[in-house]
Amino acid sequence: MEIIQLVPHPMDSATGISDYALRLAERLLQAHQIRSHFVVYEKQFYGRKSTYKSEDFTETALADSTPEAIFSLFSKRSIGGIIFHYNFRGEHEPSRTAYWLVSALKLVRQQYSFKLIVMFHELPLTFNVRRFTLPHPHHILAARSLVKMADAIFTNSTKFQKTLSKWTSKPIPRLLNISTLGEPEEVPTLTAREPRLVVLGTIYSRPQIYQEFTNELLMSCQMLGIKEIYDVGAPFELNFPNAEGIRVVQLGVQSREAISELLLTSLAGFLDYSAYPGELSKSSIFAAHCTHGVIPILSKYNPAEADGINMNQHYVVAGESLKNMNLEALQTVSNNAQKWYRSHSIAENTKIFATRLLS
Incomplete structure (x- = not known):
């Protein structure tokens, strides 16, 4: 046909x-x-x-x-x-x-x-x-x-x-949206990953993360022991404070295969969908985080329960709330997110x- x-x-x-x-x-x-x-x-x-x-x-x-x-x-x-x-x-x-x-x-x-x-x-x-x-x-x-x-x-x-x-x-x-970055057959546990955080998105959405959620991003890195932030996408002038022990690397535009490999080897990703309450399941980037087993860190709580997405079960919120989550709890979040994705x-x-x- x-x-x-x-x-x-x-x-x-x-x-x-x-x-x-x-x-x-x-x-x-x-x-x-x-x-x-x-x-x-x-x-x-x-x-x-x-x-x-x-x-x-x-x-x-x-x-x-x-x-x-x-x-x-x-x-x-x-x-x-x-x-x-x-x-x-x-x-x-x-x-x-x-x-x-x-x-x-x-x-x-x-x-x-x-x-x-x-x-x-x-x-x-x-x-x-x-x-x-x-x-x-x-x-x-x-x-x-x-x-x-x-x-x-x-x-x-x-x-x-x-x-x-x-x-x-x-x-x-x-x-519910699919991962346009592919679906890996094998997903490593969090303990096998680099202490690295990934920021994906457009040339409009990514600068907003660094400008509006500076403290939340830095606090999340510090609480998770993140040493590097890898920014992926069209380059822009980045004005971000030099935090001790945290390095920002602007990779520019990358292939689908390269981004997939980066997600598989990174601990977490930072996403901002505060402008789209209840629309988290529309995001192919969130879907990619889920299927690659990387911890989705959202800038704010997103009311997406109608689509089976719950805070602290399928994603975590940046900042103070991460204090109460150890590696075992974070691995559970990763596992739940992968299971949620497999259904669609x-x-x-x-x-x-x-x-x-x-x-």
């Missing part, structure tokens, strides 16, 4: 959604003989020549914002399904991309028969103009139309699930997609 995965960004851009789509495609092909063709739908990439290189998958960008751009995909190959990675965000000006794309898919479905699966990674319903928050009409119409049209609807957010469920009686399973691993999530595609 051959399918299209509609993705917002080129596959070699190493964004969270492109990595997610690739891991899904690899498993669909390996375990279910379903081959993916990636199609980039964001307007800024229209007509872009692909630089993505793969022996198993191909990539093209939409030519323009017309129904013909979607129809042309079906004229070249026999398509049995589409997985639409819905990842539009609230912008300062309403975007029409989501609306025209959904309208085009509706026209294509009148001529071609295929399974349509929508994965809502994001669900923007408003946008900001100066100090005002206004409804996002094109996104609201697009999302509601997709919910009615789709054969299957998934999301990784409790909040999105509640909103989408208001628009349909169809079941909307919540698929790449293999488990892919089975759900494959079942809907092949049914």
Whole structure:
């Protein structure tokens, strides 16, 4: 079976959604003989020549914002399904991309028969103009139309699930996020790891950790006997106090394999999701920490119990609370996090997609 995965960004851009789509495609092909063709739908990439290189998958960008751009995909190959990675965000000006794309898919479905699966990674319903928050009409119409049209609807957010469920009686399973950094077969215990802490994230999120949670980060290092902080990602000017015995190493952008190996050999990782209460299960970085057995240290408590994630059971909070946790207690946290992740691993999530595609 051959399918299209509609993705917002080129596959070699190493964004969270492109990595997610690739891991899904690899498993669909390996375990279910379903081959993916990636199609980039964001307007800024229209007509872009692909630089993505793969022996198993191909990539093209939409030519323009017309129904013909979607129809042309079906004229070249026999398509049995589409997985639409819905990842539009609230912008300062309403975007029409989501609306025209959904309208085009509706026209294509009148001529071609295929399974349509929508994965809502994001669900923007408003946008900001100066100090005002206004409804996002094109996104609201697009999302509601997709919910009615789709054969299957998934999301990784409790909040999105509640909103989408208001628009349909169809079941909307919540698929907790996967580790886009792979899933190691063997995970060393904490005693076999280096006294090192890892900071992963974007060029926007990582500086915030050093600026807003300096004391929590340093205190966590001191309590765990951390000697090095390895910062991974696009480089930036780091202004961080020289703490005695703690060295910060900026590694820059690294390959997926290198980051995986770093997580496997490090004691802890520091994450900040204070701006996303209850959304911890949406994070592929948190998922990667769990499956690699590294201790997830959060800047603050995150109310993610609805997704089976509990403080001091699957993660710890930076600062004073670490005083009461010895190595045995931390190993229990690591073990619990690994067990939590296994229930929604790449293999488990892919089975759900494959079942809907092949049914």
